[in-house]
Amino acid sequence: MKIERIETIPYSIPYTKPLAFASGEVTDAEHVLVRIHTDEGLTGVADIPPRPYTYGETQDSVLAIINKVFAPAIVGLDPLERGKIHRILARTVHNQTARGGLDIALWDIIGKAASIPVSALLGGYATEMNVSHMLGFKPAPELLDEALRVRSEYGITTFKLKVGRKPLILDIEACHTLRDGLGPDIDLYLDANRGWTANEAFEVLRRTETVGLSLLEEPCDAKEAMSRRRLVDKSPIPIVGDESVPTAGDVSRELLSGGCNAVSIKTARSGFTEAQQILGLCTGLGVDVVMGNQIDTQIGTLATVAFGAAHEATSRRAGELSNYLDMSDDLLADPIVIRDGKILVPQVPGLGVEIANEKLERYRQDK
Structure with missing residues (x-):
């Protein structure tokens, strides 16, 4: 079997509302659908979410690096x-989501060729994954209303609150409001997207110590090395690396230097192959992991579910799998269902991604 051609399709689907957080805001899913076609008729599919404020990639740069650099080098293999x-792709630095998408599409082909779900190939630990829902920047009462609705409608009992606002009291009040309104059994954790300094993060932790938070993700820029190490050392809850740990090398650096003591794994930026390397580092060192979200579509969510359900360590915590609920539409022919706070792994060869061609034609931007 040989790679015959690589197809890249830019598309844009509006969100039902702007998604705001400390490092940026998105109003549309301006992504790239990648399809790797083989000479035996099998096609691997993945979704690539460029994030210029996180990795420096844009829709145009993803198209350029795949079409002009990656595709000519791997077609025929x-x-x-x-x-x-991967040795060929690694010759080009950065371009995390472009490389990650190609890797996921390759695994989709392998699963289809073997007539096995990719999640089973990766590890096959579970057939479902618990869902965590992300809450963006809103006044505290509105955040509580959303969380109550999501819990009632989907059975979700884990919530990630985006923080990093100024003044700090906005986020502190949101934490207390959510805990008071949702009760003690809800898992609640924070993601500041580098919006604070380490000292500001200390202040928030001090003023929310009765809330029962479980994690604090990327509280400040990892370049604030000394204060961040002090925060990690003194924090009563794990400090999760996210933007600071996109690669296995970054993970080893931050863990060994004390820059974090938990890690967010995002298949959109690492693919499955490097995600396995990252997971191996974390499990070997006894470090907690959480499956993160790149504001993924349903296609990207299926990839996260496949990897997260495949391993015991990534199944311990709910994965961030519900961002697609904020999209006005999607490209999947068979939409994902969240029931009782869980998403099932499709029991079909590959990843189970079937594209609704009429929707792709409606939203594609290269016509």
């Missing part, structure tokens, strides 16, 4: 030769 393909 066997998709099973992942090691050789």
Whole structure:
């Protein structure tokens, strides 16, 4: 089997509301659908979410790096030769989501060729994954209303609150409001997207110590090295690395230097192959992991579910899988269902991604 061609399709789907957080705001999912076609008729599919404020990639840069650099170098290779393909892709630095998307599409082909779900190939630990729902920047009463609705409608009992606002009291009040309104059994954790300094994060932790938070993600820029190490050392809850740990090398640096003591794994930026390397580092060192979200579509969510359900360590915590609920539409022909706070792994060969072609034609931007 050989890679015959790589197809990249830019598309844009509006969100039902702007999603705001400390490092940026998105109003539309301006993504790239990538399809790797083989000479045996099998096609691997993945969704690539460029995030210029996080990784420096844009929709145009993803298209350019795949079409002009990656595709010419790997067309003609066997998709099973992942090691050789990754050596070629690694010659180009950065471009995390472009490389991650190609890797996921390769795994989709392998699963289809073997007639096995990708999640089973990756580890097959579970057939479902618990869902965590992200709450963006809103007044505290509105955040509580959303959380109550999501819990009632989908059975979700884990919430990630985006923080990093100024003044700090906005986020502090939101934490207390959510805990008071949702009760003691809800898992609540924070993500500041580098919006605070380490000392500001200390202040928030001090003023929310009765809330029962479980994690604090990327509280400040990892370049604030000394204060961040002090925060990690003194914090009563794990400090999660996210933007600071996009690669396995970054993970090892931050863990060994004390820059974080938990890690967010995002398949959109690492693919499955490097995500396995990251998970191996974390489990070997006894470090907690959480499956993160790149404001993914349903296609990207299926990839996260496949990887998260495949391993025991990534199944311990609810994965961030519900951002697609804020999209006005999607490209999947068979939409994802969240029931009792869980998403099931599709029991079909590959990842289970079937594109609704009429929707792709409606939203694609290269016509």
